Amino acid sequence: MENRLAKNIVLNVENRNTFGKKNRSLRRNGITPVHVYGLKSDSLSLQANEKDLISVLKSAGRTTPVNIKNKDGEETITIVREIDRHAVSGDIQHVDFLRVDINEEVESPVPVVLINQDKAPGTAGGAGVVTQGTFEITVKAKPFDMPNELEADCSVLVDLEAAILASDIILGEGVSLSSGSDDRIAWIQPPRVIVEDETVVSDEDSLEGGEESAEENTAEGEQTPSTSEDS
Template sequence: NKSLRKNGIIPINMYGLGDSISLQVNEDILYKTLKEVGYTTPLKISIGGKEETYTLVRNISIHPVTDKVIHVDFLRVDLDKPIEAQVPILLINQEDAPGIRGGAGVVTQGVYEVTVLAKPLEIPSELTADCSVLEDLEMYLYSKDLDLPEGAELISDEDAQIAWIQPPRVQVTEEEMAATTEGLEEAEEGDEESQDGDASEENTEEDTST
């Protein structure tokens, strides 16, 4: 496999609906194809220029050092049968969310993809979540709020929180920190003086009783 990759050839595997087949493809062609289809668009693979099979990208192996693709798995699919697929979520209209006005917070995304069940040609390339409905810190966008195309069914948890407004973090300035430290020091000095005063009173009482 190393020698193949040095020559710009990437090994791939095609499985499902029959025997598993190991194939090889030009690196440049593979990169271009993966960029176009992602994980949700059916890809037609031709073997020897004759047999054509519809597939979906199922796994992409990346080299831990070079970040280059070293292997790809493709799953054969039947265009007439529904299949589960991971679909990415894209947030839109974040700047129009009423809840962020006046610096009240920022739109935060918690879920980046959901699983849907659909026929291969009906799988959406992405799903959008409209953040303009987030009016305050108490509101959330859930998976069930996503607008799925006809023929697609949500498999993921419908109550998964996709987006919400996160209140800003409280930042303490150097001046505030210095003032807080000074206040603590004064409080400690006051406690010490109070303790010294109590000790003096106790000594005075002892001398008087003697």
């Protein structure tokens, strides 16, 4: 189990002088409004090339620091705070970045991905399948020590009793776990057993049942002769 540390990701921006509905003209020209705030400093209204921004967001996710670099040479270390998308098209309308201090720890949820699922001994012979119950855990680290994602090695799942807990994940140097240490990440789920309610009738039982039915019908069809005392 290992972690993947944050990369140095840079987003080149320019100052923005358009606001509100006028931002539509920017988007039509492949420019996306960007907002930077936090650390008790003035907020910045910026703009970035749409393609560059999409590439940065894919690489950074919600945990990796992004270096916002302005044309005037000013640089700001941030993390993605909010992405505003169009309700119908899903296109990015606006992105907010939060300033962070590279020397101060921050808390952030980090995705957990499973590896070696096909090598889990507990699944041998169809005994079960690997099941993931927790898809992210919250950790604390300085911005550039923050993992982009964490891995859970399923090769340790030796039987149906085994499980990978949050405390089993190797976080890496400078990273500590903030969420519950007993959170179950993955385990072996036994296969479902479907019980069908079937009644099996043997030929002998069927024959006996038929004979009994015939005897009952015969008895019902016979009439008891009357006697002189009854008449």
